[in-house]
Structures are given as structure tokens and as C-alpha cells.
Amino acid sequence: MYETRNDLSPDTRTQMVQLLNARLADAIDLRTQLKVAHWNVKGPQFIALHKLFDDIAEDADEYVDLLAERAVQLGGTADGTARQVAERTSLDEYAANGSAEQHVAAVADVLADFGESVRKAISASSDADDQDTADIFTEISRGIDKWLWFVEAHLQAGAWAGTSPREVDVGRHPAH
Ligand SMILES: [Fe+2]
Numbered sequence: 001m002y003e004t005r006n007d008l009s010p011d012t013r014t015q016m017v018q019l020l021n022a023r024l025a026d027a028i029d030l031r032t033q034l035k036v037a038h039w040n041v042k043g044p045q046f047i048a049l050h051k052l053f054d055d056i057a058e059d060a061d062e063y064v065d066l067l068a069e070r071a072v073q074l075g076g077t078a079d080g081t082a083r084q085v086a087e088r089t090s091l092d093e094y095a096a097n098g099s100a101e102q103h104v105a106a107v108a109d110v111l112a113d114f115g116e117s118v119r120k121a122i123s124a125s126s127d128a129d130d131q132d133t134a135d136i137f138t139e140i141s142r143g144i145d146k147w148l149w150f151v152e153a154h155l156q157a158g159a160w161a162g163t164s165p166r167e168v169d170v171g172r173h174p175a176h
Pocket residue numbers: 038054
């Protein structure tokens with residue numbers, strides 16, 4: 001940790017830097033998963049989903065920068081290389097490689113998982129008396145809730161409706 005004139009206590013700053021780096025790894029992982037979905041989705045809905053997944057990846061890139069720069073503002077180091085992310089991410093690997101429905105379900109799953117951990121980070125940073133970090137997590141959480149709506153709407157009516165969350169096999173747990 002670096003010394004800083006920032007008035008937050010060293011304990012709070014240390015705790016927040018760890019939390020920010022944990023969610024940073026997830027956000028970078030999320031961004032790469034959305035690009036994989038953007039590249040590989042196929043089917044009659046191709047162009048809409050191809051564009052939607054890229055819009056989400058673009059927002060994820062902004063979340064990455066917000067988290068990394070907040071960690072540095074608090075005197076920490078932002079850890080975001082591919083190797084660090086692979087070691088630290090809490091998200092499951094992106095495994096959908098089939099239908100557009102599978103890609104939509106896989107993207108909804110990863111958005112939901114990331115959204116859950118970010119929402120917990122709002123409370124954790126608020127409890128640590130760092131309202132600015134809580135504000136960053138709140139902004140990200142609001143964005144993720146919006147994107148989850150955009151993606152899940154594909155599964156809530158029409159041809160893909162009727163399956164509960166996580167019932168669509170996205171290939172994450174192949175049968176042996
Ligand atoms: Fe592209």
C-alpha cells in the first residue's frame with residue numbers, strides 16, 4: 001500500500017483495495033466472456049445478440065476501469081493481468097458453444113453471478129465507511145441489473161420461454 005493524503009483510514013483502504021481487486025478480476029473475466037459470446041453467437045437472432053453482447057462488453061470495460069482506478073486512488077495496486085484474473089476470478093468459465101439460446105442463458109448466468117457479488121460489495125464498502133467505493137459498486141450494480149433485464153427478456157417470453165433460470169444446459173457441466 002502507498003501512503004496517501006486520502007483521509008480514509010489505512011484499515012479501510014487496505015480492505016477496500018482487496019475487495020476492489022476481487023471484483024476487478026470478475027469484471028475483466030465478465031468482459032472477456034461477453035466478447036466470446038459476441039464472437040460466437042449464431043442463429044436468426046445473430047445481429048441483435050451480436051450487438052447486445054458487445055454493448056455489455058463495452059460497459060464491462062468501463063466497470064473494469066472504475067474498479068482498478070479506485071484501488072489505486074486508495075493507495076493500492078490494480079491487479080488485472082490475464083494470469084491474475086485467471087487465478088482470482090470467482091466466476092465460472094464461459095462454456096456455451098451451441099445455440100443462441102445457450103449463449104443467452106450463459107450470459108444471463110454470468111451477469112447474475114457478477115451482479116450478486118457486486119451487490120454484496122456495496123454493503124461491504126458501506127459497512128467499511130467508504131461511501132465512494134459503495135457508490136462505484138452501486139453504479140455497476142445498477143448497470144448489471146439493466147443488462148440482466150435486456151438478456152433475460154429473451155428467456156421470459158416467446159420461443160425460449162418456460163425454462164427457469166439455469167435450466168438451460170450451457171455446457172458447463174458436461175455429462176460423463
Ligand atoms: Fe466485434
